[in-house]
Structure formats: structure tokens, C-alpha cells
Amino acid sequence: MLQKLKIVGFGLGAGILSGLLGVGGGIILVPILVSLLGFAQHNAHATSLAVIVPTAIVSSVVYSYHGNIDVVLAITLAAGSIVGAGLGAKWMKHIPAAQLKRMFGALLVIVGVRMLWS
Amino acid sequence: MVIAVSILAGLAAGILSGLLGVGGGIVLVPMMVFILGVSQHIAQGVSLLVIIPTAASGLWHLHKEKLVDYKTAALLSLGAIAGAMLSANFVQSLPAAELKKIFGVFVIIMGGRMIFAKPRAKAENK
Numbered sequence: 001m002l003q004k005l006k007i008v009g010f011g012l013g014a015g016i017l018s019g020l021l022g023v024g025g026g027i028i029l030v031p032i033l034v035s036l037l038g039f040a041q042h043n044a045h046a047t048s049l050a051v052i053v054p055t056a057i058v059s060s061v062v063y064s065y066h067g068n069i070d071v072v073l074a075i076t077l078a079a080g081s082i083v084g085a086g087l088g089a090k091w092m093k094h095i096p097a098a099q100l101k102r103m104f105g106a107l108l109v110i111v112g113v114r115m116l117w118s
Numbered sequence: 119m120v121i122a123v124s125i126l127a128g129l130a131a132g133i134l135s136g137l138l139g140v141g142g143g144i145v146l147v148p149m150m151v152f153i154l155g156v157s158q159h160i161a162q163g164v165s166l167l168v169i170i171p172t173a174a175s176g177l178w179h180l181h182k183e184k185l186v187d188y189k190t191a192a193l194l195s196l197g198a199i200a201g202a203m204l205s206a207n208f209v210q211s212l213p214a215a216e217l218k219k220i221f222g223v224f225v226i227i228m229g230g231r232m233i234f235a236k237p238r239a240k241a242e243n244k
Contacts, residue, residue: 004193007190007193007194007197008193008194008196008197009197010194010197011193011194011195011196011197011198011199011200011201012197012198012200012201013197013201014194014197014198014201015197015198015199015200015201015202015203015204015205016201016202016204016205017201017205018166018198018201018202018205018206019201019202019203019204019205019206019207019208019209020205020206020208020209020220021143021147021162021220021221021224022143022147022161022162022163022164022165022166023141023143023144023147023165023169024141024142024143024169024173025198026141027140027141027144027228029194033190037190039187039190042180042185043185043186043187045180045185046177046180046181046183046185046186046187047185047186047187047188047190047191047194049173049174049176049177049180049186050177050181050186050188050191050195051191051194051195051198052169052173053170053173053174053177054195054198054199055195055198055199055202056166056167056169056170056173057170058199058202058203058206059166059202059206060163060166060167060170062202062203062206062207062210063159063162063163063166063206063210064163066159066210068157068159068160068162068163068210069160069163069164069167070156070160070163070164071167072121073124073150073154073156073160073164074164074167074168076121076124076125076128077124077125077127077128077131077146077150077164077168078128078167078168078171078172079125079128080124080125080126080127080128080129080130080131080132081128081129081131081132081135081142081146081168081172082132082171082172082175083129083132084128084129084130084131084132084133084134084135084136085132085133085135085136085142085172086132086136087129087132087133087136088132088133088134088135088136088137088138089136089137090136091133091136091137092136092137092139095137097137097138098235100137100138101138101232101235102232102233102235104134104138104229104232105228105229105230105231105232105233105234105235106229106233107229108144108148108225108226108228108229108232109225109226109229109230109233110229111148111152111222111225111229112222112223112224112225112226112227112228112229113222113226114152114222115148115151115218115219115221115222115225116219116222116223116226118215118218
């Protein structure tokens with residue numbers, strides 16, 4: 001019972017992040033599943049997706065209720081993004097991902113600073 | 119023209135998230151704000167909409183491979199849905215400039231984590 005409550009509590013944290021920032025929440029779900037609940041990386045990734053789908057649905061309903069949604073933009077982005085994700089996953093094997101990750105991390109820091117500034 | 123740009127932006131976001139193994143939101147939201155000139159709130163709402171089909175298609179593949187623990191997912195979802203309702207409602211009354219700053223802090227933390235991450239892939243290959 002206590003363990004179940006704990007898991008619901010972890011979910012609460014992930015949900016708050018998702019609604020606050022408009023992200024899936026995998027960023028904290030996967031580490032929770034791996035480090036705190038002992039899941040293997042693959043199972044954690046799969047299980048996090050099963051949480052992200054209903055969470056994103058609920059969050060997006062709230063955003064759309066307040067008029068903060070653009071369906072046409074979402075469809076065009078999703079169309080590009082689904083094709084891109086397939087390409088990215090394929091290229092991952094041929095590209096030095098560690099360096100790329102570091103470069104992208106640096107870009108994110110710059111983007112974040114710009115967001116703080118403006 | 120606008121549609122072509124947003125398909126290209128989606129393509130770039132998809133490639134980056136596939137390549138780096140990060141979720142779409144962290145890439146999509148800044149892209150919409152800086153390249154497409156979308157307001158912070160709408161960018162986050164659209165990001166959530168894009169995440170639904172993307173995560174669902176990933177889930178479908180991994181469900182077939184029997185990798186999903188639905189019992190744990192149900193418990194996490196219970197909390198996550200409650201949390202999302204709280205924060206998504208809270209966010210609506212925040213001024214865009216504030217929300218942008220909150221997102222900026224998140225982006226900096228994520229960027230820092232990526233810069234200092236240990237190259238795990240190599241260790242696993244040994």
C-alpha cells in the first residue's frame with residue numbers, strides 16, 4: 001500500500017512538470033523508474049510512454065480549454081517530427097552521439113539564458 | 119510557406135530527439151518560440167499535442183515487445199494526471215514572460231546535464 005502511494009506520488013511530480021512546461025515528463029519518469037523502482041532501461045522507457053500519453057492528453061485539454069493551442073501547427077510539426085525521429089534514430093548509429101549531445105547541451109544553455117533574459 | 123517552415127521545424131526537432139534520445143518538448147518549445155514566433159503558452163500547448171501521437175506510436179511498438187509494465191504505469195498515471203491538472207491550470211494565469219523564464223531555467227538544467235553526462239553508450243558496448 002505504502003509502495004503504491006509512493007508510486008502515485010512520483011507520478012504527481014512528473015505530471016506537475018508536464019503541465020507546467022508542456023513536456024512529456026519522460027525526463028523525470030525514466031530516472032524514477034530506473035533508480036527508485038529498479039526497472040531496466042528498456043522497460044522504463046516503455047512504461048514512461050504509457051504514462052506520458054494520458055498525461056499529455058489531460059494537459060493539452062486544459063491548454064486548449066484556455067485557447068492555448070494551435071491544431072494546424074501541431075499537425076504539421078507532428079508530421080515532420082515523426083519522419084525526423086525515424087531518421088534521427090537511424091543516424092544515431094553512425095554519428096558520435098556523445099559529442100553531439102554535448103554540443104546540443106551547450107546550445108540548450110544558450111537558449112535557456114535567452115529565455116531568461118527576454 | 120508557414121506550413122513548410124513548421125514541417126521543417128518538426129523534422130529538425132524529430133531528428134534531434136531521435137538522435138539524442140530526448141523527448142520532443144525540450145526541442146519543440148524553444149523552436150516554436152524563437153523560429154516560428156509562437157507565444158510561450160501556445161508553444162507548450164502545441165508541444166503537448168505533438169507529444170500525444172509521437173508517444174503513442176512509440177508505446178505501440180514497445181507494447182508489442184511486451185516491455186510495458188501497465189500496473190506501475192497505471193499508478194504513475196493516476197498521480198501524473200492529478201499533477202498535470204494542477205499545474206496546467208496554474209500555468210494559464212501566469213504571464214507569458216514568467217512562464218518563459220521558468221522554461222528557460224528548465225532548459226538550462228537539461229543543457230547542463232547533457233554537457234556533463236557520462237558517455238554511457240560506450241561503457242555498455244564493452
